[in-house]
Amino acid sequence: MIISVRDLHVTYEGPVPVQAVRGVTFHVEEGEFVSIVGPSGSGKSSILYALGALLPQSAGQVMVGGVNLSNSSESARNELRAHTIGFVFQEFHLLARMSVLENVAMGSLYTGVRPRKREELALRLLDSVGIGQLADATPQRLSGGEKQRTAIARALMGSPRVLLCDEPSGNLDRESTHNVIQVLNDIRLEGGPAVVVVTHDPEVQAASDRALTLRDGVLMRGEPQ
């Protein structure tokens, strides 16, 4: 069990506090491919960022890679993000001023690996997602699918045990979506990280081992309690 979530609550404070996640419990096994689906505003992203230790607003027990996020130190959570967790976003978040290769190599910038080593690995990962020939290009020149594959390669730089994707195909056309699904499947087959993907896309959902359906911050179907 690489992820264990027990009674997770996420509440955004404000004039009117928003209870985005209200008592969610589920587990993810090593190497598993799990999708989280549900209508807009149901709390999918909130769960994902809570798993990535990026949401201070969460309560309940979240264990990732054996680390209990609710009582871990700030530096332990930084370590976790650097070494155990990889993120992929709908918006790619590539840095325009860097080449594709540099963007990927940045994925393990905060792990202390030397730049030379990082670039070697980055090149191999770009090859494995099928865009090794674009290493020297600038991100602006890439298609959406190529951008997302760059972002996935970046997320894999730290050899994570969990890959968290927030609507990775949200900005992609059919063909690019297929490419991304292909890449995520390959990662699994090669003994890569467990994948948790938030998606609206039925095809992505269909490619996953199982889907967790969320409605108003509560899990509808999926993991038995």
Next chain:
Amino acid sequence: MRSRQRARVATAGLVREAIHGLMAFPIRTALTVIGISVGLAAMVASVGISESTGANIAFRFFEAQADHLLLRTRDTATLEIRDDALRDLRAYPGVQAVALASEFREGQIVTARGGPDSVDAVRIPASVVAAQGSLFGVIGASFTTGRPFDIGHVDRQARVAVLGEDLAKRLGIWTIEGQPTVHIGDQEFSVIGIVGSVEFYDTVIDGLVIPESAAGSLNAVRSSVIVAVDTEPASTFLIAGVANLVLAPTAPGDLTVSVASRPPDVAAAIESDIDSLAIALTSVGVLVAAISVAAVMTINVTERTSEIGLRRSLGASKRHIATQFLLESATVGLMGGLLGSMIGVGLVVGVATVRDIEPVMSQEIPVFAIGLGAIVGTLAGISPAIRASRMAPASSLRN
């Protein structure tokens, strides 16, 4: 192990990231660098120009403000200055006042406190000047206490003395209350005044002046005759050229003429005024530079919210984020400092060339400007850097 590896990120990697970050907005970065360099160039230039001007200022005052002449007989000369010659000089156009004095051989022993035979007497070799009372007016003497001797003292051949302040201090005389006396050799004189400063003829400050009519009682040899001349500034050099001919028509070569300028401390005071003006102007310039760096860094941080979120998602600590932005603003400051001191030095050399003065500048000034640039950049970056490190990563990453 891991944390040591991560610490290495902070040193090497973050510098690279900071430079990358600055390259993201090359025009903005360049403008900020130019902005800060203007402030620092102003500093280097104003300090440099004031230093150069200061170095040249004494000379300029000498040229513009010389308004005294001092004529002195050569060591070997035995020259008598005749009364009618003095009268002729007084009548010369541009001459305002003339006074005659004479000095005695150096090393006259002056004693105070109890007289020459007392055990606790202070004995100091000093210059003794014999003069008419008008000398004090001509040399612009100002008294810290007491007064000059007058025609009455001269007529009575009174044994009175006016001390220069330096000699008075060494003798331990601070006031004329209690009627202090000094001895020159074995002759006693009452101190009636202490001179604190003169416009020229500094000998008076570390010596003493007695009435010419009382000098006969001294068992001493006169070493030179002095003529002090107060002139109108415009005529000073003209008079300097003829004064010895007027006073000693038969042996003008026996008199040396020196032109006296304002005392140098006036120039120094003006120089320090210019310095403080430079510092005030500079402070404003540097402050403006700091504000502009802070403003630009704040904009940078705001625009790069999603980059900050991304870095946090990749494992960057708050400290990593803060350090990167701090390095960016320190780099901008450092480059501004480099550019600013180059421009500043160029300005100093340029202004000096145009005004035909020697460019003078302490070597520390450009180095100081570079360091100040880096410091200002760092300080100005603190608040934006802290803001960047505190940004909630999740909200900037999600759609």
